Amino acid sequence: MLVGNWKMFKTIHETRHFAEVLGRNVGKLSADIDFAVCPPYTALQVAKVVLPAQILTGAQNMHQAEDGAYTGEISASMLKELGVTYVVLGHSERRQMFAETDGGVRDKVEAAQTAGFVPIVCVGENDSEREAGQTMAVVGRQTRIALEKAAKDGDKLVVAYEPVWAIGTGKTPSPADAQAVIQGIRKVVAEVLGEDAASQVRILYGGSVKPGNIAQFVSQPDIDGALVGGASLDPESFVAMAQSMTTA
Ligand SMILES: O=C[C@H](O)COP(=O)(O)O
Numbered sequence: 001m002l003v004g005n006w007k008m009f010k011t012i013h014e015t016r017h018f019a020e021v022l023g024r025n026v027g028k029l030s031a032d033i034d035f036a037v038c039p040p041y042t043a044l045q046v047a048k049v050v051l052p053a054q055i056l057t058g059a060q061n062m063h064q065a066e067d068g069a070y071t072g073e074i075s076a077s078m079l080k081e082l083g084v085t086y087v088v089l090g091h092s093e094r095r096q097m098f099a100e101t102d103g104g105v106r107d108k109v110e111a112a113q114t115a116g117f118v119p120i121v122c123v124g125e126n127d128s129e130r131e132a133g134q135t136m137a138v139v140g141r142q143t144r145i146a147l148e149k150a151a152k153d154g155d156k157l158v159v160a161y162e163p164v165w166a167i168g169t170g171k172t173p174s175p176a177d178a179q180a181v182i183q184g185i186r187k188v189v190a191e192v193l194g195e196d197a198a199s200q201v202r203i204l205y206g207g208s209v210k211p212g213n214i215a216q217f218v219s220q221p222d223i224d225g226a227l228v229g230g231a232s233l234d235p236e237s238f239v240a241m242a243q244s245m246t247t248a
Contacts, residue, residue, distance in 0.1 A: 001035075003037070003038065003086070003228065004037040004232025005088060005227055006037065009233055010043055010233065022239070029054060030245070033225070033242060036058050044083075059074070059087045061091075062112055062117070085118060106146050109147065109157075110149035120227065122159075122206070124138075124142075127164065135181060144188055153197060160205070161203065161206070162206035166206075166208050171208060206226060210228075211244055
């Protein structure tokens, strides 16, 4: 699975251009890979209309309430109308800069699944937690709490392991280190949701993924794909990553 998280980049006009370029390159995309892009809310509609059908869309966040006085927030029913398939939840930028909590992510996961979306739950340790040897404790806690109210169906869930220190920095863990953490996350999914869900759930790696390094991550046995920020903004780079995955 290859997911582009565009963060606060791309206008409607820029999204249309990306989608048109991908449309011209659709023959290069393997049918064996699930593709998605997660544009800003304002560009979700044009992305859905112009992207090739093989590329699904995702939102970058969602409020857990059905509606209400929540200035600046967006609900599941609003995203439904936009044809969204996935919702990224608990991204470290939301945890760090917008005070998202483990319990809040758990409530959003439940609300997103109830609405029929597949949540992409992000977990990851920061630099000091890593240096203190707390990586598995942190991602284990984040995963366990996020899934407390989740469906026991691995097809309805994606988890993304994104070490905070690797996001947008050009630094990455070794593929073996990423594999070890993701294997640990899969064990936590098994504890919370059962073995069947753990074997079905897709667990992605994210953090400074590029066309030149994606193959070494997705060729690891427990890594089912990548959640990509910066390198997903350029359509040629998106296609190059898809092609590297095919040969991995
Ligand atoms: O959601 C995506 C991640 O934050 C990774 O971002 P990056 O590929 O720019 O490091």
